[in-house]
Amino acid sequence: MRHGAGMTSARTRDRLITRLREQGIRDEETLAALSSIPRHLFVDEALATRAYEDTALPIGHGQTISQPYIVARMTAALRTSGPLERVLEIGTGSGYQAAVLAKLAGHVYTLERVGGLARAARQRFQVLGLGNVSVRHADGCEGWPEEAPFDAIIVTAAARTVPKALFSQLKEGGRLVVPVGAETQELLLYKRRGTALSFERLEPVNFVPLLPGGII
Ligand code: SAH
Numbered sequence: 001m002r003h004g005a006g007m008t009s010a011r012t013r014d015r016l017i018t019r020l021r022e023q024g025i026r027d028e029e030t031l032a033a034l035s036s037i038p039r040h041l042f043v044d045e046a047l048a049t050r051a052y053e054d055t056a057l058p059i060g061h062g063q064t065i066s067q068p069y070i071v072a073r074m075t076a077a078l079r080t081s082g083p084l085e086r087v088l089e090i091g092t093g094s095g096y097q098a099a100v101l102a103k104l105a106g107h108v109y110t111l112e113r114v115g116g117l118a119r120a121a122r123q124r125f126q127v128l129g130l131g132n133v134s135v136r137h138a139d140g141c142e143g144w145p146e147e148a149p150f151d152a153i154i155v156t157a158a159a160r161t162v163p164k165a166l167f168s169q170l171k172e173g174g175r176l177v178v179p180v181g182a183e184t185q186e187l188l189l190y191k192r193r194g195t196a197l198s199f200e201r202l203e204p205v206n207f208v209p210l211l212p213g214g215i216i
Contacts, residue, residue, distance in 0.1 A: 007049035008040040016052045027076040033103035042094040061114045065094040078152040090140030091156035095121030108133045111140035143169040157210035158185045179207040
């Protein structure tokens with residue numbers, strides 16, 4: 001057995017799912033999606049043995065792969081009250097959140113401002129045979145107008161204010177989940193009904209900031 005391989009085994013993964021269930025994640029389809037995506041393939045090999053701990057981990061470029069509990073919480077929130085045919089993600093990062101969504105949605109469109117991260121994520125989707133994810137290296141604050149509107153939008157970096165373009169790319173009945181704030185952040189779930197937007201507060205979170213513009 002390769003050194004540390006036991007730490008990425010099915011049993012190790014199952015323990016994480018049990019833990020998420022204990023923490024209050026009730027949506028079995030979300031849990032099944034998390035259980036089917038090998039998180040260790042989304043981090044550096046040196047960190048693979050920590051991939052099934054419920055923690056955020058560094059992915060280079062000063063960015064992090066989100067904590068599995070938060071991935072589950074945001075995914076389950078998007079699945080409430082409507083279909084999940086077309087999904088937009090802002091902040092591809094490692095691609096883990098997009099891969100989880102790809103198991104539950106028709107098609108996932110994901111935007112990343114760091115070119116190196118976008119390319120690495122695209123390669124992971126290919127290796128895993130996830131043909132229903134499209135990655136674009138671009139500033140997510142503009143959304144993806146050519147593919148809009150979306151049933152659901154997920155922002156995985158903290159916004160001081162939610163970019164207006166994102167609301168306008170949401171379908172009737174669509175949901176948008178986004179961490180809002182700077183030092184103190186809260187996870188918000190917006191719902192669009194006609195021209196009205198309602199929102200509820202989910203919980204305090206700690207994301208890297210949503211930054212303007214794209215970089216190589
Ligand atoms: N969803 C990711 C974690 C995201 S970390 C995962 O599952 O691994 C936040 C990501 O948002 C970082 O990769 C960062 O580069 C990206 N980001 C920050 N501002 C952005 C913007 N304006 N447009 C697109 N991506 C952005």
